[in-house]
Amino acid sequence: MVTEPASRKSPQLYGADYSVYVRIARLALLEKGVAYDLVPVDIFAEDGIPAAHRQRHPFGKIPAFEHGDFHLYETGAITRYVDEAFDGPALQPADAKTRARMNQIISIADGYVYPQMVWGLYVECIEKPKRGETPDEGRVETARGVARITLGVLAGFLSEQQWMCGDTLTLADLHLAPMIAYALEVPELRQMFAEYGNLGDWWQMVTALESFQETQPSS
Template sequence: MTETASSTRPQLYGADYSVYVRIARLALLEKGVAHDLVPVDIFAEDGIPDHHLARHPFGKIPAFAHGDFHLYETGAITRYIDEAFDGPPLQAADAKTRARMNQIVSIADGYVYPQMVWGLYVECIEKPKRREAPDGGRVEKARAIARISLDVLADLLADQRWMCGNALTLADLYLASMINYALEVPEVREMFFERRNLGDWWQRVKALDSFQKTRPTS
């Protein structure tokens, strides 16, 4: 049984620059769920606030509340959003397509985020902004895994409109948030658009109203 639009307004705790906070926001917007983004700075000089540690004992973002129901971990949050609220489904009904979606989400978590966001975007874009030298070894490793990741994603996408067929799913939302940062790295951008179907997918992602509304402000 799903919740209606008049149910308790969900609260999402985090920062809009966070990849994982954005994934949760994308899911909420795609489901048409009115919600509040409550700012939390886990990098504050005086440390992570105690009230946030009460929501997320590991001190990360996002955390989520829907009435008296509380969650952390983006995978749990986004699946709850999809299953608890009315709106277009973000997970396929059939077992094989759903398994493929979960596989792509796992690829995003295990390879795209640590290597293409942290290993390339942070090392090659963010560190130079702070006048810090990139870790050459980390960049080299990330570059190799980025190539494999993009090959795999291009193969899985094939001639489909979205990653798991013709309907938007959580797999697209996960990748959209991560790829947005990764494409700021020139060599990632070059590798990405060499795979034409990924470029076509990206144009569809960028056109989503939810994607435009969740652009980071900092």
């Protein structure tokens, strides 16, 4: 896990390693071979969001990113900048159609996977019971329906190819991976996932990535 001090010219990534979106940014940095500092920021801390972080991210979320005097927030902007500003394997397709598909998949992840499969299933079914809270059954039912549609859509994108956008790893794969990791902790979701063999093949490839192994949440 790249948390050791790097050169002052190295990018600074602010956030917590449990965060889906911080992990997405870290995956992109590692896949590009970029040394960086992960600066811990816990936005759920009892004493609230640090004032200094509000200067980096006015909406009080994570991650935030600095590269020299360039400041950035919003994960999609960070990962695209990392891909375009640093040497290393390209993480965005060169042709317009495949690039558009990548962006479509990222939008699906943000719009449906994260709110429904992470918050609607993982948080409701796994995290709430751990805290002694009762899941919102209406929320779970809605999330269950969206999850079935979403997995079918993603399996369709994977037809006759290895990664979501073809035979090469892209930002779409890196964007989805941390969300799917949490979602698969829900037994019901794992059963749905197992219905699609190509999703299982894709997941084996994702989990074998060195970057994925290095960014496992610490808790």
